Amino acid sequence: xxxLVESGGGLVQAGGSLRLSCAxxxxxxxxxxxxxxxxxxxxxxEFVAAISWSISTTYYADSVKGRFTISxxxxxNTVYLQMNSLKPEDTAVYYCARADGPYSSGxxxxxxxxxxxxxxxxxxxxx
Numbered sequence: 001x002x003x004l005v006e007s008g009g010g011l012v013q014a015g016g017s018l019r020l021s022c023a024x025x026x027x028x029x030x031x032x033x034x035x036x037x038x039x040x041x042x043x044x045x046e047f048v049a050a051i052s053w054s055i056s057t058t059y060y061a062d063s064v065k066g067r068f069t070i071s072x073x074x075x076x077n078t079v080y081l082q083m084n085s086l087k088p089e090d091t092a093v094y095y096c097a098r099a100d101g102p103y104s105s106g107x108x109x110x111x112x113x114x115x116x117x118x119x120x121x122x123x124x125x126x127x
Contacts, residue, residue, distance in 0.1 A: 002027030009121030022096030038092035
């Protein structure tokens with residue numbers, strides 16, 4: 001069974017950058033759409049970004065478009081989220097997730113479109 005492990009979170013000042021990684025073990029990611037979500041205290045988990053299994057298509061929430069970049073290295077079985085120009089409102093626990101089936105093309109922004117989740121990594125942006 002595949003396991004996802006996020007890393008790279010931390011404390012950063014507003015305007016700074018972080019790069020999150022999501023490494024998989026026990027299964028390949030190459031045939032699956034991958035997504036990043038985040039959850040702030042007292043709020044629901046929300047979509048941040050997703051990348052298709054073919055790497056040709058990326059999707060972003062409006063709140064992070066132009067600041068965050070999702071990428072993947074299938075050879076390393078790893079997905080990344082480069083976060084630039086961070087804002088205090090980006091503070092949350094960030095989760096990576098694997099789609100609920102290979103070659104899936106739908107529901108990229110819904111948590112229901114993913115069935116494997118990492119444990120999350122905390123990102124805190126100070127003002």
